[in-house]
Amino acid sequence: MNIAIIIGVSEYRENIQDLPGSKNDIIAFHSLMQKTEKYDDILILNDKQSSGEIKTEISHFFEKYKGENINEFLFYFTGHGDFANEEFYYILPDFDFNKRQQTSLQNSELDNLIKSINPKLVSKIVDACHSGVNYIKNINIIDTYIKSTANKFNNCYFLFSSLNNQSSFQNKDYSFFTLSLLNAIKNSGETEVRYKDIIDYISDEFSQFPEQTPFFITQADFTENFCKKNSKLNTFLKTIPKTFPSESKNEIKQSEFNSLEELIKADSKKNVSYEQINKLLVYIKENIDKFKLNSKLKNIYSYDIKYLKHIPKNTSYHKIGEFVRQNPNYFAGVETEIESYEDVIKPSPFDIFTGSGKPYTITKTREVVCGYTLNIDYEFNQVIIDINGNYPNLKSFNCNIAFITTDREIRLYYFITDYRKLDWDRREINKRYQWNVKEFLIINREEIKDFILSINDDMNKRILNYVDEKFKFKK
CATH class of the missing domain: 3.90.1150 (Aspartate Aminotransferase, domain 1)
Known part of the structure; x- marks a missing residue:
């Protein structure tokens, strides 16, 4: 038996930017899952419900499947995410900073519920924007946290839309990460599409988009299939647009020209x-x-x-600066600053600072991108x-x-x-x-x-x- 929970939040009640692309994300991802004909039960939750209603439905869903033989459990989320107090939070529609625990879904809470049904494979696909989270000095802190949660499961695939110090981008139609995942399946030449195939496609596609770097955690043998393509699924996938449509910038057909110079002259326009x-x-x-x-x-x-x-x-201009740093063909420059951060050192038993061989923390400095300039x-x-x-x-x-x-x-x-x-x-x-x-x-x-x-x-x-x-x- 395969079961899934998918949550999409595009509209928030207070103080948090709406994410219009997430509305289509949840519709498209739900359609995808239905047309794979893989899942026996899919619980879909959206921003028309309160955090209390969402968490109650999730709890009832897991309760229903306790004791059942669950082959795969898949969790999909599109919306805002946050990291605080060594916990990752899925931000729900009525989120209140003063009621963080009550108005969000904690990742640890979700993990405990997943463990209660003991699925053979756990998949998490999280298209969450972390924008607005206070800058974390240890840039690996969220990534390390997510990796540690994978140890709770025997087999798992975790697909996250961006690193902790980045935003996940979207337009008014879709989030780029979800769209890339859909295109990974659409453009696969195989009938059976593995999780590994999807990970490879997304990695290659985002390698040209440095403002956002998806990251993946796998604790499996790469043989597990995400889905098997069929006629209904193929018909649906034809409706999915390209992830980055601007890449085909008025392409010139070489066959229209008699010489290289003619081609160069036309392109120079x-x-x-x-x-x-x-x-x-x-x-x-x-x-x-x-x-x-x-x-x-x-x-x-x-x-x-x-x-x-x-x-x-503006603290968020580093995102533009990062793009400029990796794309020096733009007529722009990069602003940097020196920041301090904490690093944990694992010494030898004869370490001269501690003498005990226990890990210790030291303060280091590094140069980081903080903005951009125009030339x-x-x-x-x-x-x-x-x-x-x-x-x-x-x-x-x-x-x-x-x-x-x-x-x-x-x-x-x-x-x-x-x-x-x-x-x-x-x-x-x-x-x-x-x-x-x-x-x-x-x-x-x-x-x-x-x-x-x-x-x-x-x-x-x-x-x-x-x-x-x-x-x-x-x-």
Whole structure:
């Protein structure tokens, strides 16, 4: 018997950025599992339920299968994750920082429930964004924790969407990690798709996307199949888009040209001048200036748009810096800083510091990426949009738009988050946000325009969800 629990949280009640891609993640992953015809029972849970309801249903599900012969148990989660007090938390829809234990699912709690049914194989697929988690000096702490949990099971595959010091990226349609997993199955040439095949595909695909590095823990012999493809599954997989569709940037067919020089000449039209990139930025600015508030919001909120000629300090800019470091073809630089961290040393019995042979902790330093710079004097360097509540009982919001370029591509980043009041005069942005990223050829102005205008739609949706949830006004 094979059973599974899948949880998808795309909308959160308070202080946490919604994850629109997670809504489609859970729908697609549920469809995938149904069409494999592998699972005897699938419990699907979503953001329409409270944390108490979700945990009760999970508990009842495990209780139902105690004493049964369970061949495989699979757990899938898409949403926000957090790590604190040596525990990983799956963040549920009504999560409250002051009620962390009550309003999240603890990984240790899940593991104990899994052990109660003693499955022969345990699979965890976790597409969780860790953005907003306080920076952890020991970057291996979560990875080490997850590895230690694998020891509780005889055979297991753990697939996590990103390292602990990274965000897991998504667009408005899907999370990239879940989409990559679906494409791993779609593009497999074999009828029987092993977990190892999926791991290899995802690893190769994300090797070109350094902002996010999935990690995997395996305690099995790599012969276990994730699924066996059939006609229903193949029909479903045809609907799955590419993980990184921007990779096929107006590809030129070589067969259309009679010589190498003709091909090079045609391809060179994708390169632009300094004047052209600044004209594009003016075009982007013109479209941002067209941003409008939804009719329900226009009297209760107001815009304040700033086009910055500098890059402000922000702890999350290291994500862009990491990409620049691994892709030096971009006209940008990397900012670094020296930080201290704790390292555990396992000495010999004759270690001169302790004399006891026991592990001890020392403080070390290292250079880390903390941000990025732009090498060119552009029309502007960043855009900051404040959406301010016109009444003191309304939460205000912030949107940050950043970019880096080559002489062919522009890579656009943005996030939307809310402000937290510190007192009557001061506020700070809620750091639990997620970067959205997409790359375009600079010559594809209309595609870029559509992306920019979609940010306006995203902002309106985010604020409308907040207002509707807070006031529940029905007229």
